[in-house]
Amino acid sequence: MRDHLDRLTIAMSDADIDALMLGRPGNARWVSGADTLWLSGTRPFAPGCVVIRRPGSVHLLSVTDLGVPADVVPAGHLFSISWNPVNLMSALAAIPGLGTAARIGVDSINPMMEQLLQATFPQASFVDGETLLRTVRRVKSDADVDGIRAAVRLAEDCLGAVLDELVPGIRERELVGVFEERMAAGGVTTPAFEGTFVAADGDPRTLVSDRPLAAGNLVHLRGGVLRDGWEGSLSRTAVCGSDPSDAQRAAFVAWRAALDTVLERCGPGVSVKELRGAAPGVTVDGVGMGHEELADSDGLEPGMVLAVEGLVDTVLGSETVVVTPSGHELLTTHPHPLAGA
Amino acid sequence: MIGAEESQRADVLQFDRPLDLERMRRERHRRLIEQMRAQDVDVLLLASPSNVVYATGAVVPAADAARAAHRRAVTIVTADGAPPALYMPNADGVPAEFPREQLCGPLDLEWDDDARELVSALPGGRLAVDDLTMPLWAALNGREVIDSGGVVASAKVIKTADEIECIRRAQAINEAAIADVETMARPGIKATDLSGRFLRKIFELGASSNTVDPIWQVMERDPADRPFSMTGDLVFPTPTTPRELAQDDLVWVDNGINYCGYQSDYGNAWIIGREPNAREREHYTAWRAVLDRVLGALRPGASCADLTTAAGEVFGRRPWLPHLYIGHGTGTDSAELPYVGTDLGAEFDASFLLAPGMVLVLEPITWEDGGGGYRAEEIVAVTADGYELLSHVGPGAWN
Numbered sequence: 001m002r003d004h005l006d007r008l009t010i011a012m013s014d015a016d017i018d019a020l021m022l023g024r025p026g027n028a029r030w031v032s033g034a035d036t037l038w039l040s041g042t043r044p045f046a047p048g049c050v051v052i053r054r055p056g057s058v059h060l061l062s063v064t065d066l067g068v069p070a071d072v073v074p075a076g077h078l079f080s081i082s083w084n085p086v087n088l089m090s091a092l093a094a095i096p097g098l099g100t101a102a103r104i105g106v107d108s109i110n111p112m113m114e115q116l117l118q119a120t121f122p123q124a125s126f127v128d129g130e131t132l133l134r135t136v137r138r139v140k141s142d143a144d145v146d147g148i149r150a151a152v153r154l155a156e157d158c159l160g161a162v163l164d165e166l167v168p169g170i171r172e173r174e175l176v177g178v179f180e181e182r183m184a185a186g187g188v189t190t191p192a193f194e195g196t197f198v199a200a201d202g203d204p205r206t207l208v209s210d211r212p213l214a215a216g217n218l219v220h221l222r223g224g225v226l227r228d229g230w231e232g233s234l235s236r237t238a239v240c241g242s243d244p245s246d247a248q249r250a251a252f253v254a255w256r257a258a259l260d261t262v263l264e265r266c267g268p269g270v271s272v273k274e275l276r277g278a279a280p281g282v283t284v285d286g287v288g289m290g291h292e293e294l295a296d297s298d299g300l301e302p303g304m305v306l307a308v309e310g311l312v313d314t315v316l317g318s319e320t321v322v323v324t325p326s327g328h329e330l331l332t333t334h335p336h337p338l339a340g341a
Numbered sequence: 342m343i344g345a346e347e348s349q350r351a352d353v354l355q356f357d358r359p360l361d362l363e364r365m366r367r368e369r370h371r372r373l374i375e376q377m378r379a380q381d382v383d384v385l386l387l388a389s390p391s392n393v394v395y396a397t398g399a400v401v402p403a404a405d406a407a408r409a410a411h412r413r414a415v416t417i418v419t420a421d422g423a424p425p426a427l428y429m430p431n432a433d434g435v436p437a438e439f440p441r442e443q444l445c446g447p448l449d450l451e452w453d454d455d456a457r458e459l460v461s462a463l464p465g466g467r468l469a470v471d472d473l474t475m476p477l478w479a480a481l482n483g484r485e486v487i488d489s490g491g492v493v494a495s496a497k498v499i500k501t502a503d504e505i506e507c508i509r510r511a512q513a514i515n516e517a518a519i520a521d522v523e524t525m526a527r528p529g530i531k532a533t534d535l536s537g538r539f540l541r542k543i544f545e546l547g548a549s550s551n552t553v554d555p556i557w558q559v560m561e562r563d564p565a566d567r568p569f570s571m572t573g574d575l576v577f578p579t580p581t582t583p584r585e586l587a588q589d590d591l592v593w594v595d596n597g598i599n600y601c602g603y604q605s606d607y608g609n610a611w612i613i614g615r616e617p618n619a620r621e622r623e624h625y626t627a628w629r630a631v632l633d634r635v636l637g638a639l640r641p642g643a644s645c646a647d648l649t650t651a652a653g654e655v656f657g658r659r660p661w662l663p664h665l666y667i668g669h670g671t672g673t674d675s676a677e678l679p680y681v682g683t684d685l686g687a688e689f690d691a692s693f694l695l696a697p698g699m700v701l702v703l704e705p706i707t708w709e710d711g712g713g714g715y716r717a718e719e720i721v722a723v724t725a726d727g728y729e730l731l732s733h734v735g736p737g738a739w740n
Contacts, residue, residue, distance in 0.1 A: 024407065025407070026405075036580065037556075038405065038553065038580065039553050040404060040405070040551065040552045040553070040599075041389070041403065041406065041409045041552075042389055042390060042409045042410050043389065044471055044472045045472065062571075063570055063571045063572060064568045064571070064576040064579065065568065066568040066579055067580060075569070081664045083666070083680060083683035084683070084684045084685045084686065087684050107475070108473060108474050108478075109473045110470065110471060110473055111470060111473075111487050112490060128478075129475075130474070171545075173544045173545075173547070174541075175544075176544045177543065180540035180541065180551075181538065181540055183537070183540075184536040184537030185533075185537050187531075189533055189536040189555060189581050190405070190554055191404075191405070192404065192408060193404035193405065193408050194402055194404065205433040206401075206402050206434070207433050210353055210547060226405055285411075290405045292407070293411065293452070295452070
């Protein structure tokens with residue numbers, strides 16, 4: 001993880017940012033390597049991780065050093081959890097280098113924190129730190145890609161468990177439990193998101209219900225894990241309890257063609273916009289420590305990892321790819337249940 | 342294979358008390374409007390899932406923070422009492438009665454275009470917000486904004502009967518799942534396998550989502566074996582790892598699931614492989630005495646300081662963790678007002694008075710270095726003449 005900090009401090013230097021206060025868990029984990037308790041959803045901004053450009057130090061809001069890599073966050077660089085903003089500001093003010101930082105980047109903000117921080121650090125202007133983090137996180141090292149690869153492998157195993165239990169009578173909601181039970185058997189208890197396992201016979205849905213699935217139902221399956229912070233996720237479409245009909249196979253062929261249209265273009269020098277416009281119904285997003293945002297104007301570079309997902313006709317499916325110098329490599333390998341034998 | 346006993350597939354848990362979700366949404370919106378008027382706020386812009394679900398009932402899939410930020414529901418609430426505007430990434434999460442003309446397509450507030458579109462839709466007047474992405478901060482372009490915390494927390498702190506029923510149901514699902522998991526908690530089982538069974542069960546039983554990495558933390562009895570702590574006290578809770586539980590381990594359990602937007606909070610302590618011994622039973626008895634003293638002080642008009650005073654000291658220490666609290670509210674947030682015994686301080690505790698409809702999770706601990714200790718959580722709703730228990734943790738093997 002030390003290489004992340006090195007890359008970040010160089011980027012901070014280029015952007016003339018003296019310090020960063022990071023509240024987003026993905027940002028904090030990317031730079032610190034620290035494993036903190038997973039909670040679902042977003043929370044209003046609080047500075048959970050502070051990075052000082054010179055001398056390149058990382059300070060972490062944590063009551064313990066358990067799960068905190070000492071080579072990035074040494075002893076003495078922890079500050080304590082607090083419910084009292086006065087105590088939190090005192091702890092921040094004690095971090096060497098913050099009191100003299102002219103430009104402090106934050107990854108989000110809220111009115112209460114803005115007021116407190118400006119009162120505590122009157123010398124500083126507070127600027128956008130999220131764009132910097134997004135940019136520096138975009139290209140993955142080989143070790144990072146291995147992390148994503150391992151997460152994808154686990155997610156595929158979990159999806160396999162769901163397919164094994166996709167039998168008439170099982171309720172959609174139970175399949176979330178099937179996916180996550182297998183995830184935990186793989187040693188991971190943190191989903192990237194709670195899965196979508198739904199009958200696909202009406203308007204597209206993302207939320208599971210207590211509806212039992214019936215033989216012949218076309219079912220959208222989407223699940224994801226966070227393994228060591230890295231996201232592995234995928235989607236597939238299957239038929240519950242029977243072989244696909246000719247119409248379902250034909251829909252899959254249309255899906256395959258759309259996804260291939262995008263994947264064929266996927267290589268260095270192509271813009272995200274070109275990929276996004278290549279086939280209707282296909283989305284392109286970044287993957288790393290959770291979902292990562294990509295702008296239309298971003299150009300693909302080796303080491304970027306993309307989730308390419310299509311909803312074409314009635315078929316949902318995705319692949320995760322890493323951009324390579326000569327094109328791309330598929331990180332997802334799970335077969336598509338609707339593909340011909 | 343450890344835990345060889347096969348789990349029976351559970352049916353969706355059934356409940357005998359009434360729950361009217363549409364009435365709950367209507368009454369919450371009314372409470373928000375009352376607080377906006379009382380606090381002179383004209384426009385409320387909410388983008389945190391626990392606030393949007395409170396204001397509108399809109400539900401997005403549970404997800405880690407990055408994806409939740411990317412696919413968020415956003416709402417604009419106005420003090421005139423008109424239905425809120427709702428920007429929604431998934432149409433299936435919109436309540437059936439929500440007026441279609443107020444429903445808008447999704448916004449990704451990580452980008453300038455969408456942030457500007459949202460800001461251009463904001464009515465004039467005094468604006469309160471909960472969470473600002475960098476593009477949203479920029480798009481507000483110096484417009485005066487205040488924190489929404491005052492309005493939202495004041496509305497949320499008093500629960501309607503339907504909200505309390507949601508918490509009761511969330512807790513019932515959590516407890517039913519735990520009853521199954523506890524049978525697996527034997528020497529040799531991995532903590533993550535307990536998580537697996539728990540996650541499977543809660544969805545069978547009808548949970549809307551899981552909200553926190555399920556915790557089965559082995560507590561080291563000897564201070565020399567404990568991880569470093571900024572407070573010098575116990576470290577709890579920490580993320581779950583595939584550690585194998587061993588004979589005599591003291592495991593503190595802490596889990597939270599969601600039902601129709603509302604949180605449960607289950608806490609208990611287990612000794613692995615045997616019954617608690619006499620000394621450990623004393624930890625439980627002392628914990629029970631703390632809880633009974635706190636419950637004895639719990640009534641409308643009592644202050645949070647009355648609760649910390651009643652808790653007293655046990656084994657020469659305050660009976661809660663210094664970086665946390667002895668009690669906290671719960672609702673659409675896992676921890677919300679009232680807070681009891683935090684570093685907000687004694688004055689804060691003394692100034693905060695309990696009222697009917699408030700919900701408190703009480704989580705005292707007892708601890709004796711070398712011997713271990715007990716921790717469990719009970720959830721109570723303050724009533725007109727005292728309190729009502731919403732949880733049923735029970736002493737189990739400890740009594």
